[in-house]
Amino acid sequence: MSVSCCGQKIKLETSQNKNQSVMNKGKVLIVFFSHAGENYSVGNIKVGNTKLVADEIQKFTGGDEFEIVAEKSYDMPYNELIKLAKEETQRDEKPAFKGEVKDIAQYDTVFIGGPVWWGTYPQVMFTFFDKYDLNDKTIIPFTTHEGSGLASCVEDLKTAYPKAKVLDGFAIYGHEVRSKMNNVDNWLKGLGYYNMKSLIEQLHQGAHIDIRDTEYQQEVHSEIDRCRHLCFIINQTDPGEKEKVLSLEHKLIDDMAENAFLTPPFQIDLANCLHLGNNVFANHGLTVMSLGGITIEDGAMLGPEVGLFTVNHNPEDVRIVYTKPIIIKKGAWIGARVNIMPGVTIGEGAIVASGAVVTHDVESHTLVAGVPAKEIKKL
Numbered sequence: 001m002s003v004s005c006c007g008q009k010i011k012l013e014t015s016q017n018k019n020q021s022v023m024n025k026g027k028v029l030i031v032f033f034s035h036a037g038e039n040y041s042v043g044n045i046k047v048g049n050t051k052l053v054a055d056e057i058q059k060f061t062g063g064d065e066f067e068i069v070a071e072k073s074y075d076m077p078y079n080e081l082i083k084l085a086k087e088e089t090q091r092d093e094k095p096a097f098k099g100e101v102k103d104i105a106q107y108d109t110v111f112i113g114g115p116v117w118w119g120t121y122p123q124v125m126f127t128f129f130d131k132y133d134l135n136d137k138t139i140i141p142f143t144t145h146e147g148s149g150l151a152s153c154v155e156d157l158k159t160a161y162p163k164a165k166v167l168d169g170f171a172i173y174g175h176e177v178r179s180k181m182n183n184v185d186n187w188l189k190g191l192g193y194y195n196m197k198s199l200i201e202q203l204h205q206g207a208h209i210d211i212r213d214t215e216y217q218q219e220v221h222s223e224i225d226r227c228r229h230l231c232f233i234i235n236q237t238d239p240g241e242k243e244k245v246l247s248l249e250h251k252l253i254d255d256m257a258e259n260a261f262l263t264p265p266f267q268i269d270l271a272n273c274l275h276l277g278n279n280v281f282a283n284h285g286l287t288v289m290s291l292g293g294i295t296i297e298d299g300a301m302l303g304p305e306v307g308l309f310t311v312n313h314n315p316e317d318v319r320i321v322y323t324k325p326i327i328i329k330k331g332a333w334i335g336a337r338v339n340i341m342p343g344v345t346i347g348e349g350a351i352v353a354s355g356a357v358v359t360h361d362v363e364s365h366t367l368v369a370g371v372p373a374k375e376i377k378k379l
């Protein structure tokens with residue numbers, strides 16, 4: 001699904017870490033090592049914890065990434081890797097790595113990050129430190145770990161580059177990287193960087209966002225305010241003035257096919273994340289929370305008082321939200337007072353019986369009912 005939402009980007013400078021601000025300090029390189037596969041506390045992961053943090057830094061800084069990939073393979077069960085890494089550390093081994101950084105002189109600031117392995121960065125990162133002289137640069141260390149924090153990484157970088165300006169560094173638990181990326185974002189903002197992507201784009205890519213953030217208030221609430229105003233006007237308009245209602249609906253929803261129609265009154269919070277196909281019809285009382293993106297395909301019909309909800313809250317801190325899109329495929333029929341929850345796709349020609357709460361995808365041409373909705377029969 002392609003969801004195009006626009007939002008304003010704003011520059012944020014916080015008072016936090018002001019003395020460590022590196023904004024406007026030139027070109028950024030992000031050097032990191034990360035191990036995908038079986039790992040402590042997160043199971044078998046396709047993308048390593050540190051790589052996710054490095055990618056987030058890239059989004060904020062627009063810098064180039066260099067991933068240190070060892071020539072030898074670390075693709076092995078966790079317990080074997082622990083043993084191997086311990087031996088490498090004890091022997092102060094310097095495993096070779098693949099590739100090279102082109103023109104290291106062009107960079108002014110270098111983020112250096114990796115997992116903590118036996119109290120410091122993996123040995124292959126020290127091979128990198130031996131090869132590249134970063135003494136004239138600002139170095140910003142970061143780690144992901146399972147209890148050691150920055151361990152001796154900052155000290156080891158200061159030893160490797162005694163003349164460089166090595167900042168305090170940032171550490172995050174590996175098992176928290178996926179749910180608490182906003183901690184990384186706050187650290188980067190404190191350094192004077194800001195995210196190049198709109199907040200809505202970030203949410204659509206799985207980001208968890210704190211609704212107290214100024215950026216959230218600016219970008220999301222400006223659209224919410226616009227929609228509230230237009231919904232108010234539409235909901236007050238005489239239903240006899242159908243042309244007027246329709247033209248206001250098109251003003252509200254940019255991506256709405258000519259012959260779609262929503263029966264007022266309705267409440268839509270972010271119309272710029274709502275996409276309506278041909279002949280879509282919704283009866284009165286529709287409630288839409290579309291921050292995560294909602295697509296209703298051609299010919300789908302919605303009964304009275306249907307609710308579509310794409311937003312969820314982090315149970316540890318309910319002010320942190322994340323979203324998943326809803327897709328209602330062609331010709332589906334959603335009964336009265338159905339609620340559809342984040343991430344659900346309703347298949348083509350499916351029917352959802354009145355009063356159902358849909359928490360999982362519904363296959364095409366299937367009737368579901370109940371709370372939570374379960375399959376009744378194939379159609």
Ligand SMILES: Cc1cc2nc3c(=O)[nH]c(=O)nc-3n(C[C@H](O)[C@H](O)[C@H](O)COP(=O)(O)O)c2cc1C
Nearest residue numbers: 034035048049050115116118119144146147148174
């Ligand atoms: C070989 C090995 C050694 C580790 N040693 C430590 C350690 O000394 N302290 C610690 O807090 N975590 C340790 N961990 C946990 C990792 O630092 C943590 O899971 C990290 O987030 C992994 O990042 P990655 O997925 O980017 O490789 C170790 C993990 C491995 C695989």
